[in-house]
Amino acid sequence: MKILSIVGARPNFMKVAPLHRAFLQHPEIDSKIIHTGQHYDARMSDVFFNQLELPKPDYFLGIGGGSHTQQTAKIMIEFEQVMLAEKPDVVLVVGDVNSTIACAMVAVKEHIPVVHVEAGLRSGDRGMPEEINRIMTDCIADDLFVTEQAGIDNLKRESIPDEKVHFVGNVMIDSLVYYRQKASTLTLVKDLGLEPKSYVLMTMHRPSNVDFQEGLTNILKIIKETSKSKTVLFPVHPRTLKNMETWGLLDELRSLENVILMEPQGYLEFLHLMENSALIITDSGGIQEETTYLQVPCLTFRASTERPVTVELGTNILLSDLDPVSVAEKVQDILAGRVKEGIIPPFWDGHAAERIAEILIQKYAN
Ligand code: UD1
Numbered sequence: 001m002k003i004l005s006i007v008g009a010r011p012n013f014m015k016v017a018p019l020h021r022a023f024l025q026h027p028e029i030d031s032k033i034i035h036t037g038q039h040y041d042a043r044m045s046d047v048f049f050n051q052l053e054l055p056k057p058d059y060f061l062g063i064g065g066g067s068h069t070q071q072t073a074k075i076m077i078e079f080e081q082v083m084l085a086e087k088p089d090v091v092l093v094v095g096d097v098n099s100t101i102a103c104a105m106v107a108v109k110e111h112i113p114v115v116h117v118e119a120g121l122r123s124g125d126r127g128m129p130e131e132i133n134r135i136m137t138d139c140i141a142d143d144l145f146v147t148e149q150a151g152i153d154n155l156k157r158e159s160i161p162d163e164k165v166h167f168v169g170n171v172m173i174d175s176l177v178y179y180r181q182k183a184s185t186l187t188l189v190k191d192l193g194l195e196p197k198s199y200v201l202m203t204m205h206r207p208s209n210v211d212f213q214e215g216l217t218n219i220l221k222i223i224k225e226t227s228k229s230k231t232v233l234f235p236v237h238p239r240t241l242k243n244m245e246t247w248g249l250l251d252e253l254r255s256l257e258n259v260i261l262m263e264p265q266g267y268l269e270f271l272h273l274m275e276n277s278a279l280i281i282t283d284s285g286g287i288q289e290e291t292t293y294l295q296v297p298c299l300t301f302r303a304s305t306e307r308p309v310t311v312e313l314g315t316n317i318l319l320s321d322l323d324p325v326s327v328a329e330k331v332q333d334i335l336a337g338r339v340k341e342g343i344i345p346p347f348w349d350g351h352a353a354e355r356i357a358e359i360l361i362q363k364y365a366n
Pocket residue numbers: 009010011038039040041042044045064065066096097098099129130205237238239285
């Protein structure tokens with residue numbers, strides 16, 4: 001059984017790594033990795049291949065940048081060539097980025113079964129490009145592997161037949177479990193002159209937060225307020241950096257005393273930074289899950305989440321009112337120890353990829 005697994009953007013690498021590792025345990029699986037090139041900076045891509053022990057991709061399509069349509073269309077054209085050359089039995093896509101839907105569409109048109117890992121998540125916000133990618137990918141996928149109960153409920157509501165849906169847990173947590181010990185040996189926090197739990201870790205990259213001047217100016221105010229009580233560590237995403245520069249906000253950000261700006265971090269470094277932080281402020285999808293697993297408080301700057309279990313069972317709190325004063329109050333509350341306790345959701349145990357491999361073998365290896 002030949003499986004082509006697609007990676008494109010940063011959040012895909014830690015999901016495909018445990019799958020590839022699980023596939024290697026089964027001689028009947030020929031596992032190949034296709035990198036679309038959606039993320040191309042060394043710090044957004046190469047470092048993850050190295051740290052997550054992924055082999056060099058079998059194909060690199062080199063499609064980075066451009067509008068959503070250009071990016072999606074170019075990936076489709078290039079991936080079609082790979083499909084025709086490789087004639088896979090299964091195409092596996094993860095998550096909700098443009099590479100996910102682009103490759104799923106090509107596979108379906110070639111009548112190749114599509115497997116979607118991390119299916120069924122819905123934020124209910126169609127203004128998010130990822131939400132469109134999720135809905136469309138699930139609609140055409142043959143097997144849908146789900147991380148939480150809400151995913152099953154959403155797919156039922158969308159009339160996806162039950163036999164296509166498998167509740168297996170979370171492959172992103174597989175990576176976290178696998179690499180947590182290794183990350184704990186890093187000295188980055190100490191090297192920055194910081195004590196564990198003495199800083200707030202921040203990431204911000206959603207178009208709805210950083211693609212308009214007012215929003216980004218407000219984020220800057222929030223960083224400023226937060227840094228009055230705790231050091232803020234801020235690895236800056238390329239999109240956010242570009243926009244900060246465009247709107248003349250970067251100099252002020254750089255001048256803030258208690259703020260440490262960093263390049264995007266590697267997987268192990270970021271895991272180490274998360275585990276040692278007092279609080280994480282983010283708009284990421286995956287970080288909501290990772291903080292829930294690590295039981296670190298997380299404030300998510302979004303009105304809705306496609307990962308509701310992180311709010312229902314985990315440590316995640318959504319904030320849509322980004323008034324700097326009320327955000328500062330919330331931050332103070334958490335830093336004073338009034339934190340939301342959480343538990344780890346069912347099946348987030350480090351073995352999701354193995355379950356997926358077993359199911360795929362049963363269904364597709366003959
Ligand atoms: C993409 C995903 C998002 C995911 C995020 C993680 C989609 C629709 N969005 O958003 O779901 O949470 O990745 O980072 O697929 N850029 C660089 N270097 C890079 C990569 C990007 O400079 O290595 C620049 C691009 O040229 C572009 C901007 O950053 O100007 C945004 O990149 P893009 O891939 O379009 O989307 P992300 O915002 O990263």
